[in-house]
Amino acid sequence: MDAASDALLRPVRTGNAFEETVERLLQAIKLGVVPPGERLPAERELASRLNVSRVTLREALHALQESGFVESRRGRYGGTFVCTAPPSAAPAVTSRVDDLEDALTLRSVLESGAAEFAAGRDLSDHERAHLTARLSECDGATLGEYRRKDSRLHLAVAEISGSPSLTAAVADVRMRLNELLDGIPLLPKNIAHSNRQHAILVDAILVGDPPGARRAMAQHLEGTASLLRGFLG
Known part of the structure; x- marks a missing residue:
């Protein structure tokens, strides 16, 4: 991962772990640190870098999946991928x-x-x-x-x-x-x-x-x- 990724996917600092995790992930997606079609780091790595529990991370990823920003793929080469056409604000x-x-x-x-x-x-x-x-x-x-x-x-x-x-x-x-x-x-x-x-x-x-x-x-x-x-x- 590059310096931009290090800056955005840094440890969450406040008591709003879920909300800040969503914010950090969205920043990484919107600024192209993780480009459309690319896979996010593995859950274990992301949770460690953000300093949140795996449960909180999964809830944040689920929210982004429901919102159309990421998608989950199964299989040997599966994981969480940034959607190729993320939604935009009205x-x-x-x-x-x-x-x-x-x-x-x-x-x-x-x-x-x-x-x-x-x-x-x-x-x-x-x-x-x-x-x-x-x-x-x-x-x-x-x-x-x-x-x-x-x-x-x-x-x-x-x-x-x-x-x-x-x-x-x-x-x-x-x-x-x-x-x-x-x-x-x-x-x-x-x-x-x-x-x-x-x-x-x-x-x-x-x-x-x-x-x-x-x-x-x-x-x-x-x-x-x-x-x-x-x-x-």
Whole structure:
């Protein structure tokens, strides 16, 4: 493998192992480090280089296979191969990719701050029930309704921060991001991971742990950012 491969297929560093693994693999594919029709390194080597478990790697490869970026071939010369004609983002999304980093930066600042302030407030019973209900709805959402329920949970966090202006700003940046999110597939593994992170976030808010809530939200947002950069970058 060359230096470019070493740079892209480097160890995953955060708690979003699945999402970052998808991002690294997509970068390697989109930048031609592994050209169309070529085979990816063996699972054992890839898992070692990315510093992830074989289970996480297989889940990431399965997601890319479902999305049309790679295909699995059996037999003596089998393995995971980059598709000769990988899918591309929809034109409406492609035209807005330049907004991605700006939107991600704004979202990180706004939503991490909202989580911190929400956890620092003396919440009413109504606010606690509202947040818990939105978490439950998101956790039980179908694929078709997940993004809407996910948006509602994030808005609920902003709402209980106590700042209408902050809530409006979070809603605005969420609208921008949803247009970009519509251009990437819904990955069940990512949804399950997101729901676990949601639970940690809500728990930190309800027990009144501002630093913990800020960390939980930041880590959660990093996972979504990794997928967006991978699929749209």
